[in-house]
Structure formats: structure tokens, C-alpha cells
Amino acid sequence: MSRASERAYSAIRAHLLSGSVVAGEQLTEDQLAQITGVSRTPVREAVRRLEDELLLVRSDTKRLFVADWSRDDIEEMFTLRQMLECHAAERAAKRLSREQIAALEALNRELTAAVEASPPDVVRFLEANRAFHEAIIDAAHSPRLGQMLAKLVEAPVVLRTARTYSQDDLRQSARDHDELVAAFAARDGDWARAVMGSHLRRAFHTFARAVGPANDSDAGEP
Amino acid sequence: MSRASERAYSAIRAHLLSGSVVAGEQLTEDQLAQITGVSRTPVREAVRRLEDELLLVRSDTKRLFVADWSRDDIEEMFTLRQMLECHAAERAAKRLSREQIAALEALNRELTAAVEASPPDVVRFLEANRAFHEAIIDAAHSPRLGQMLAKLVEAPVVLRTARTYSQDDLRQSARDHDELVAAFAARDGDWARAVMGSHLRRAFHTFARAVGPANDSDAGEP
DNA sequence: TACGTGGTTATTGTATACAAAACGCGCTCG
DNA sequence: CGAGCGCGTTTTGTATACAATAACCACGTA
Structure with a gap:
């Protein structure tokens, strides 16, 4: 993966694992873009991967949340x-x-x-x-x-x-x-x-x- | 998934299954955008999914190809x-x-x-x-x-x-x-x-x- | 109070322009 | 003759502006 998108991926992942976010909390692409320092485009790509890995989930109306595992x-x-x-x-x-x-x-x-x-x-x-x-x-x-x-x-x-x-x-x-x-x-x-x-x-x-x-x-x- | 992105996905998929492309052939995002009638942004999203489904593959330098299954x-x-x-x-x-x-x-x-x-x-x-x-x-x-x-x-x-x-x-x-x-x-x-x-x-x-x-x-x- | 309803804000989705990277090709030089 | 190098072209990656949709809140009505 390319630079910004990869950076976004690991930054978001690190952010999730750092414990500074709680399960079930909503996130927005803008927030993540600010945190990672890249624009929303690569953020969206990173979010896709994290959704696939089930670290993030989307509501039925496309809102983004931190996954909560039972x-x-x-x-x-x-x-x-x-x-x-x-x-x-x-x-x-x-x-x-x-x-x-x-x-x-x-x-x-x-x-x-x-x-x-x-x-x-x-x-x-x-x-x-x-x-x-x-x-x-x-x-x-x-x-x-x-x-x-x-x-x-x-x-x-x-x-x-x-x-x-x-x-x-x-x-x-x-x-x-x-x-x-x-x-x-x-x-x-x-x-x-x-x-x-x-x-x-x-x-x-x-x-x-x-x-x-x-x-x-x-x-x-x- | 949203309208354009979903449309792109099924259009590309249909295109692949129609037999009008041969395995191993290179595709470009621009081509697919033209075929599907949406811009490259949703095309890229659709391509992601098709890569995940292994219908498309990327070369080591990110070029896109029709998958060839052995x-x-x-x-x-x-x-x-x-x-x-x-x-x-x-x-x-x-x-x-x-x-x-x-x-x-x-x-x-x-x-x-x-x-x-x-x-x-x-x-x-x-x-x-x-x-x-x-x-x-x-x-x-x-x-x-x-x-x-x-x-x-x-x-x-x-x-x-x-x-x-x-x-x-x-x-x-x-x-x-x-x-x-x-x-x-x-x-x-x-x-x-x-x-x-x-x-x-x-x-x-x-x-x-x-x-x-x-x-x-x-x-x-x- | 409970329940819609209109408009306002927040959030996601798409298009487009530009930047970066990879390819192809002709050229030079050993 | 062939390996490597520049340089224009093609292709992918990113930023940004705008469009569409969903959430929110205040207000009015039964």
C-alpha cells in the first residue's frame, strides 16, 4: 500500500489499540484524518481494511464505530x-x-x-x-x-x-x-x-x- | 454500499463475467470509470472489493489485472x-x-x-x-x-x-x-x-x- | 406528555484536479 | 551488441470541494 494510506492504517490501528478509545464509540472520517495527518481519501481506504479486520464496524446508516467484541x-x-x-x-x-x-x-x-x-x-x-x-x-x-x-x-x-x-x-x-x-x-x-x-x-x-x-x-x- | 460505488461494483463484475475480458489482461481505473460511468473514486472502492474476492489482482507495482485461476x-x-x-x-x-x-x-x-x-x-x-x-x-x-x-x-x-x-x-x-x-x-x-x-x-x-x-x-x- | 415535522448541522459519498510513481522507448556509451 | 540512463507518457495515489444523506433539535399539535 501506498504511503499515506498505509500510514493512516497503522496510525488508526495504533490509536484503537492504545486504549484511548472505548468500544462502541463513534468515529468520523474527519477525526481520523486529523489524527493521522492525511486527507479523508486514504483514511477511507484504511478504514475499509479495519472494517474487514473487524476492528471497526459500520451502523446500518454507514456511521463508523469502534468494534465491541463479546x-x-x-x-x-x-x-x-x-x-x-x-x-x-x-x-x-x-x-x-x-x-x-x-x-x-x-x-x-x-x-x-x-x-x-x-x-x-x-x-x-x-x-x-x-x-x-x-x-x-x-x-x-x-x-x-x-x-x-x-x-x-x-x-x-x-x-x-x-x-x-x-x-x-x-x-x-x-x-x-x-x-x-x-x-x-x-x-x-x-x-x-x-x-x-x-x-x-x-x-x-x-x-x-x-x-x-x-x-x-x-x-x-x- | 452507496449508489455509485455499488453500481461500479456490479458493472465491473458483470464485465468480468461477460467473457469480454481475458484472464491476465491489464485494466486501468480510467477504463473502468468509463465503462461504469462513475468517477475513479467509487471505482477504486469497487476494485478493492473485487481484489478481495480475487477476481482482480494487482502486480507488485499496483497495476491491475484480471485474475487467472489455475x-x-x-x-x-x-x-x-x-x-x-x-x-x-x-x-x-x-x-x-x-x-x-x-x-x-x-x-x-x-x-x-x-x-x-x-x-x-x-x-x-x-x-x-x-x-x-x-x-x-x-x-x-x-x-x-x-x-x-x-x-x-x-x-x-x-x-x-x-x-x-x-x-x-x-x-x-x-x-x-x-x-x-x-x-x-x-x-x-x-x-x-x-x-x-x-x-x-x-x-x-x-x-x-x-x-x-x-x-x-x-x-x-x- | 408523546409524537410527528421542519429545518439545521454533522457525516458520508462522489467528482475533479493535481502529485507521485511506474512504464516504455530511444539513446548513449562501454 | 547490450546494459543502463533520461525523459515524456501512462497509471495510480492524494487532497479538496461539493453533493447527498442521516442525525439532531426545537417547536407545534393532539
């Missing part, structure tokens, strides 16, 4: 992610080269180091984790699958604000990744799928615990 | 659709009301009537078929799932040009739908999933037969 929304996204990423892991098991598997091992060493630092380096963990999953998805070699997963994987960062990760959670993630690498090395798609499934399902519960008990409110503007 | 691309999309729509069928089995099941039956009577007409009314068949699948996806009550499937279900129409459907194919579809309704009436999610799986997998092979033997060319601009 617990059901989060569960839905994790369920879809699990379905798709298990598939990706299975495909990756058949396709990863020895070098790529070695690269995954290296990424997980990095991740483990971040976990074992004191205190654990969450930012470094998240980055290594992201790279690990991305490498698997890439290796699945299925462009539309990658496109869908990109949205699902990125999305929950909205809720990451002030999130606390226990060291146990992080360690378990590292162990899951180790087992995934083992499954890949054995070229065992079923194994990889199973490990990925439990990995993501646990991640959901860790997440859900933080966001509170189940309820059935819907996403969107008030 | 057999692998088609197989990927059917595989993803199968994975997601089986899930939708399973969820729908738990959620469809008696009225909604009755509505599905009605849709399939309409579909059957189109099939048994002489000659079979393919347009009517396709419309009833679309509505049938859409009703199931809606009943799954999973908005992001619906969004993803919408893209996957709509996409293959690109290849529908001059497609010939045998009456046997159409009849088998109608039978599958009957069995799906039975599975829903029995509230048997596993059954629904299984029927949907075979239904879509057969559809893929019917489709693939028409588009030719496997090859490994990639999508996109030349």
Missing part, C-alpha cells in the same frame, strides 16, 4: 482459527523442508529464551510466537487460507491491552511448539493437526479467562 | 469451502427452527422443479441452490464464518461462463439437499456435516472436469 465473538474467532490453522499444520507437515523445520526450531529457541528471562519478555515472546505461526501458515502454501488466517490471528490483539500472561502459560506454549516441530520432523500431519488443535484451544481458554465469563451480547454499535 | 486455485477454494461449510452445516443442524427447515424444503422443491423442467432451467437452479446454501450458513449463526464463505461461494462463478451442467449432476444435487434436510430434521450434526462434505467434494470434481486436467500454474498477472 465473548461469543472471541470464541467464534478461535474456533475458526483452530479449524483453519489445524488444516495449515497438516499441510505444512507434508511440505516443510528440513531447513524450514530448523528455522522453526530456532524461532522456538528464541521464544523459550523470552519465556525464561526474568521477568519473562512478553513482547519478545509474542513476536517469536507470531513468526512461528506465520512460518507454518506460509508453508501450507495455500494463499486464501493464509489470507483468512492473517485476519483471525491478528484480530485478538485488540484485547491484548493490559493482558497478563502467567509464566506457566508461556512455558506451555513453548512446549506445544516443540511438539509441533517434532510432528513436522516426523512428517506426521495427523500429529501436527492434533497438537495445533490443543495448542489453540488452550489459548482460547487462557484468553477467555482474562476477558470474563460467557455472555451473549452481540458485537457492533449500540 | 486448477490448484480452484481446488484450494473448494477445499476451504468444504471445511467451512461442513462446519456451518453441523452448527445449523443444532440451530435451525422447524420453520427454517420447512423453508429449506420449499427451496429444494423449487430447485427440483428447475431441474426437472425441459430443458432444465439452470439459472433458476443456481438461484435456488444459492439461497439454500445461504440459508444454512445464516443458520450457523457465525458472522465471520458467513463472511468467509460468502467470498468462497461466490468466487467460482467466474468460471461459470459457458458452463454446461448435465441433468444428472443437477439431480444429484437435489438429492443431496434432500438428505441434508433429513439430517437437519433429525438434528444430526454429524450426518449433516458428512452429506455436505460429499456434496461439495463432488461439486469440485464436476467443476474440475470442466476446467481441464491438473496443472500447477499460478494465479495472477503474467
Whole structure:
């Protein structure tokens, strides 16, 4: 994407994740243009992407609001992610080269180091984790699958604000990744799928615990 | 979507499906603005959507081309659709009301009537078929799932040009739908999933037969 | 008070002009 | 002969002005 439009996208995104806006709040293109320092044209383009990523939603009359995710929304996204990423892991098991598997091992060493630092380096963990999953998805070699997963994987960062990760959670993630690498090395798609499934399902519960008990409110503007 | 932008979208889409453009051909926003009769601003918006639907692709330097789908691309999309729509069928089995099941039956009577007409009314068949699948996806009550499937279900129409459907194919579809309704009436999610799986997998092979033997060319601009 | 109704403001949608970037082509120079 | 370089042309990206639509508010009426 071009300069202004890209700048608008990351600026708006950062603005949303900074916590300075509350879910359900209305935004206008003019406001966003001022915040980002570009004109409304590229802002509108950035807003399109953020709508697609479900960070912003539009009312039936085209007003723009900060998305408000219910617990059901989060569960839905994790369920879809699990379905798709298990598939990706299975495909990756058949396709990863020895070098790529070695690269995954290296990424997980990095991740483990971040976990074992004191205190654990969450930012470094998240980055290594992201790279690990991305490498698997890439290796699945299925462009539309990658496109869908990109949205699902990125999305929950909205809720990451002030999130606390226990060291146990992080360690378990590292162990899951180790087992995934083992499954890949054995070229065992079923194994990889199973490990990925439990990995993501646990991640959901860790997440859900933080966001509170189940309820059935819907996403969107008030 | 607003008037001009929506008009542009359907006009460009129609233009692409009309067969008057060949895969891999370059298009410019100006051309499309002329064809659609609106200015470049709404055209750009429509183009965004068509890119997202993979009917158009951009080169690394932002030039716009008519997408060229390989057999692998088609197989990927059917595989993803199968994975997601089986899930939708399973969820729908738990959620469809008696009225909604009755509505599905009605849709399939309409579909059957189109099939048994002489000659079979393919347009009517396709419309009833679309509505049938859409009703199931809606009943799954999973908005992001619906969004993803919408893209996957709509996409293959690109290849529908001059497609010939045998009456046997159409009849088998109608039978599958009957069995799906039975599975829903029995509230048997596993059954629904299984029927949907075979239904879509057969559809893929019917489709693939028409588009030719496997090859490994990639999508996109030349 | 509850409920429309008219006009006013706020917000989104579109057209157009201009800026930036990419392409194509002929040229030069090694 | 071919690789790289300028330069006009084409194409995409951005800003801005204006048009269309939706929300808001005050007011009048039952």
C-alpha cells in the first residue's frame, strides 16, 4: 500500500489499540484524518481494511464505530482459527523442508529464551510466537487460507491491552511448539493437526479467562 | 454500499463475467470509470472489493489485472469451502427452527422443479441452490464464518461462463439437499456435516472436469 | 406528555484536479 | 551488441470541494 494510506492504517490501528478509545464509540472520517495527518481519501481506504479486520464496524446508516467484541465473538474467532490453522499444520507437515523445520526450531529457541528471562519478555515472546505461526501458515502454501488466517490471528490483539500472561502459560506454549516441530520432523500431519488443535484451544481458554465469563451480547454499535 | 460505488461494483463484475475480458489482461481505473460511468473514486472502492474476492489482482507495482485461476486455485477454494461449510452445516443442524427447515424444503422443491423442467432451467437452479446454501450458513449463526464463505461461494462463478451442467449432476444435487434436510430434521450434526462434505467434494470434481486436467500454474498477472 | 415535522448541522459519498510513481522507448556509451 | 540512463507518457495515489444523506433539535399539535 501506498504511503499515506498505509500510514493512516497503522496510525488508526495504533490509536484503537492504545486504549484511548472505548468500544462502541463513534468515529468520523474527519477525526481520523486529523489524527493521522492525511486527507479523508486514504483514511477511507484504511478504514475499509479495519472494517474487514473487524476492528471497526459500520451502523446500518454507514456511521463508523469502534468494534465491541463479546465473548461469543472471541470464541467464534478461535474456533475458526483452530479449524483453519489445524488444516495449515497438516499441510505444512507434508511440505516443510528440513531447513524450514530448523528455522522453526530456532524461532522456538528464541521464544523459550523470552519465556525464561526474568521477568519473562512478553513482547519478545509474542513476536517469536507470531513468526512461528506465520512460518507454518506460509508453508501450507495455500494463499486464501493464509489470507483468512492473517485476519483471525491478528484480530485478538485488540484485547491484548493490559493482558497478563502467567509464566506457566508461556512455558506451555513453548512446549506445544516443540511438539509441533517434532510432528513436522516426523512428517506426521495427523500429529501436527492434533497438537495445533490443543495448542489453540488452550489459548482460547487462557484468553477467555482474562476477558470474563460467557455472555451473549452481540458485537457492533449500540 | 452507496449508489455509485455499488453500481461500479456490479458493472465491473458483470464485465468480468461477460467473457469480454481475458484472464491476465491489464485494466486501468480510467477504463473502468468509463465503462461504469462513475468517477475513479467509487471505482477504486469497487476494485478493492473485487481484489478481495480475487477476481482482480494487482502486480507488485499496483497495476491491475484480471485474475487467472489455475486448477490448484480452484481446488484450494473448494477445499476451504468444504471445511467451512461442513462446519456451518453441523452448527445449523443444532440451530435451525422447524420453520427454517420447512423453508429449506420449499427451496429444494423449487430447485427440483428447475431441474426437472425441459430443458432444465439452470439459472433458476443456481438461484435456488444459492439461497439454500445461504440459508444454512445464516443458520450457523457465525458472522465471520458467513463472511468467509460468502467470498468462497461466490468466487467460482467466474468460471461459470459457458458452463454446461448435465441433468444428472443437477439431480444429484437435489438429492443431496434432500438428505441434508433429513439430517437437519433429525438434528444430526454429524450426518449433516458428512452429506455436505460429499456434496461439495463432488461439486469440485464436476467443476474440475470442466476446467481441464491438473496443472500447477499460478494465479495472477503474467 | 408523546409524537410527528421542519429545518439545521454533522457525516458520508462522489467528482475533479493535481502529485507521485511506474512504464516504455530511444539513446548513449562501454 | 547490450546494459543502463533520461525523459515524456501512462497509471495510480492524494487532497479538496461539493453533493447527498442521516442525525439532531426545537417547536407545534393532539
